Amino acid sequence: MTEPKVFFGREExxxxxxxxxxxxxxxxxxxxxxxxxxxxxxxxxxxLKRMVVESAxxxxxxxxxxxxxxxxxxxxxxxxxxxxxxxxxCFDINNSMLQEGxxxxxxxxxMDIDFVLADAQQLPFHDTQFxxxxxxxxxxxxxxxxRALSEFRRVLRPGGRLVVLDxxxxxxxxxxxxxxxxxxxxPLVGNVVAGSSRPYEYLVESIETHPSQAVLALMLRDxxxxxxxxxxxxxxxxxxxxxxx
Amino acid sequence: MLEKKLLDILVCPExxxxxxxxxxxxxxxxxEAGLAYAVKDDIPVLIAADAxxxxxxxxxxxxxx
Numbered sequence: 533m534t535e536p537k538v539f540f541g542r543e544e545x546x547x548x549x550x551x552x553x554x555x556x557x558x559x560x561x562x563x564x565x566x567x568x569x570x571x572x573x574x575x576x577x578x579x580l581k582r583m584v585v586e587s588a589x590x591x592x593x594x595x596x597x598x599x600x601x602x603x604x605x606x607x608x609x610x611x612x613x614x615x616x617x618x619x620x621x622c623f624d625i626n627n628s629m630l631q632e633g634x635x636x637x638x639x640x641x642x643m644d645i646d647f648v649l650a651d652a653q654q655l656p657f658h659d660t661q662f663x664x665x666x667x668x669x670x671x672x673x674x675x676x677x678x679r680a681l682s683e684f685r686r687v688l689r690p691g692g693r694l695v696v697l698d699x700x701x702x703x704x705x706x707x708x709x710x711x712x713x714x715x716x717x718x719p720l721v722g723n724v725v726a727g728s729s730r731p732y733e734y735l736v737e738s739i740e741t742h743p744s745q746a747v748l749a750l751m752l753r754d755x756x757x758x759x760x761x762x763x764x765x766x767x768x769x770x771x772x773x774x775x776x777x
Numbered sequence: 778m779l780e781k782k783l784l785d786i787l788v789c790p791e792x793x794x795x796x797x798x799x800x801x802x803x804x805x806x807x808x809e810a811g812l813a814y815a816v817k818d819d820i821p822v823l824i825a826a827d828a829x830x831x832x833x834x835x836x837x838x839x840x841x842x
Contacts, residue, residue: 619782630820646783649822656790656823 538675541737547675554673555626557731562628564726565603572718580697580770584666585609587774588695593617594663597687599652600624600670604633610666611642623650652680660689668697672742681755688777694757699739700771707767745771779816791825797839806831808839
């Protein structure tokens with residue numbers, strides 16, 4: 533039996549091949565990750581990540597899972613929102629990104645964020661453990677996204693909320709043209725700042741093949757989420773989706 | 778050393794069954810999957826492909842306890 537094909541950028545590869553290649557991409561960018569994010573988003577990624585936390589309907593004491601949390605910037609914002617009585621667990625499949633996240637969290641005084649190396653498609657957490665699951669710019673890199681969404685639902689308590697932030701399809705033709713051109717500068721700058729252009733070529737291609745707003749909303753519904761909604765951000769360059777278990 | 782509040786929410790990613798924390802080895806053992814997951818720099822590595830298989834003796838030891 534042959535494995536079903538998924539996109540790695542524009543190339544169609546097997547799911548396991550995509551997982552391996554994404555691994556290489558993030559190993560190579562971990563230390564320059566936030567610098568590049570600042571450039572590529574013109575500083576907006578910090579605001580977008582704040583919107584994730586605001587949309588997650590968190591309270592003091594909430595238990596939150598930050599999925600594919602990488603360098604931990606969403607986890608640290610969540611940590612502020614849930615207070616000392618809450619708990620934050622951050623997982624990523626990439627060890628370099630997670631080490632970077634843990635070191636930065638210690639530097640920021642967020643000592644009690646738990647870090648776990650795990651695969652979004654096969655979560656190592658009990659059912660109904662979390663009040664909210666967040667994932668910022670991570671779902672795009674997962675090979676089997678439906679499987680990951682089902683896992684997020686499994687670990688959410690009934691009534692708990694999933695919030696997904698990722699690139700999407702610009703709705704305005706002007707924004708589409710401008711963003712379409714701008715994003716091709718990323719590999720060039722990546723080459724200078726982070727020493728390699730290939731990870732950023734992958735990034736650009738992965739944005740192009742990622743599901744549209746409506747398709748991702750359908751995927752959430754297919755996985756059993758209720759009250760699925762989305763908001764376009766920056767004219768649809770990114771979108772925020774949320775759903776309730 | 779892993780904290781209890783983290784251990785309480787973790788399961789084997791493959792079987793979703795319980796994990797036993799072996800403090801001396803700093804490993805999380807999954808009796809159902811027969812796998813030992815490493816803990817590196819206080820970060821549990823809960824990826825089945827990265828786990829080591831438990832030996833027959835180790836499985837026996839688990840059954841006894």
